[in-house]
Amino acid sequence: MSEHDPAATSAPRITPEQRTGLLELGWNDALEADFLRLASPDTRPARVASVERGGFFVVEDAAAIDAPTLARLEGTELDSTAQPAVGDWVALIVREGTPGITEVLPRKSALLRRASGRQGRAQVVVCNLDYLFIVTAIGFNLNLSRLERYLIGSLAADIAPVIVINKIDRVHDRTEIDALINDLGIEVPVHFTCALEPGGIDQLKPYLTPGTSLALVGSSGVGKSTLANRILQTDRLATGEVRHTDDRGRHTTTRRELWRAPSGALIIDTPGMREFGLWDAREGVAKLFPEIHAATEACHFRDCAHVDEPGCGLLAALDDETIDEARYQRYLRALEELAETEALAAESTERLNARRERGKQNKLRTRKGSRRKHWDR
């Protein structure tokens, strides 16, 4: 990104009216400083509300959320994770009535996951969040490892995780849930909600302050869109009846989109994720298993795998029973998954480079070939 001297232009880059609109979307002084420093003088700030195949829907104030502007990305091709994602702040330029995005402002946070498919590629789920609502529901298989994956992703991105257990109106065994929460081993706020009742989400109110950005993630059918509707006090988001055969919702939500609640909070609903594959989340693993991570600091080898290495601090702690065996296993599994993904990503990069190299060679060959033909004539 190019640097710009804010003193070089005398007129204010952002008018008070503009700023009022931006503040409704979560704008702040730090963002403004970045914008003034990094964006070219003929641009203005906007936030990405949703991503379409044809471009990016951006907004400059809350009212625009109902009729966002479709903008295309200008200039050089960006790496997929550097492309604008929902929640991003961007610099917008309008040339002859055509809006374009020239820059993506530095992200305060980016929730990454492994993109579906066999290649090891990253996908940016949402950006610039204060909270991640990890939603699950009674009647759904309350799964510790699924919860942990979201937690790892959230902690790695420095987004405060909040666990929401929805459909609390359904028959459930509270002791079982408490045991599961206890197994998480770290302090994470947990809230029980019923999205079908007006007072059923009161516990979430403290998070819904003006300018706060949050996203709802979790499996399909747990009630994310119903919760979002209640927070937004609308019924604009489509929700789905659950199929009785497998208790999974239909995929009614097809894209991630940003809305503004009457409280002033910015809410991003997301389609159900079958799987949250870890990506670049070692820091998140360390935060979810702090006592285990601390024990590895005593490992003799820097690249210790904590399985049978001599001088392993973690194995020693296991022997002393200062560390829980089950948590140790889950920690190892998370690290293994990250290592596998990294290996896959390295392989894809290698393949891509090889293909590019072959492409170059082919071009050379055809060029030589055509020259020879020319000589033959």
Ligand SMILES: Nc1nc2c(ncn2[C@@H]2O[C@H](COP(=O)(O)OP(=O)(O)O)[C@@H](O)[C@H]2O)c(=O)[nH]1
């Ligand atoms: N019993 C009960 N059903 C709910 C609750 N919240 C949502 N539902 C129902 O669960 C189904 C799936 O909801 P939806 O919001 O589409 O889930 P999403 O896929 O996570 O967005 C719908 O039929 C909702 O009416 C709740 O708190 N209790």
Ligand SMILES: [Mg+2]
């Ligand atoms: Mg939905």
Ligand SMILES: [Zn+2]
């Ligand atoms: Zn070790």
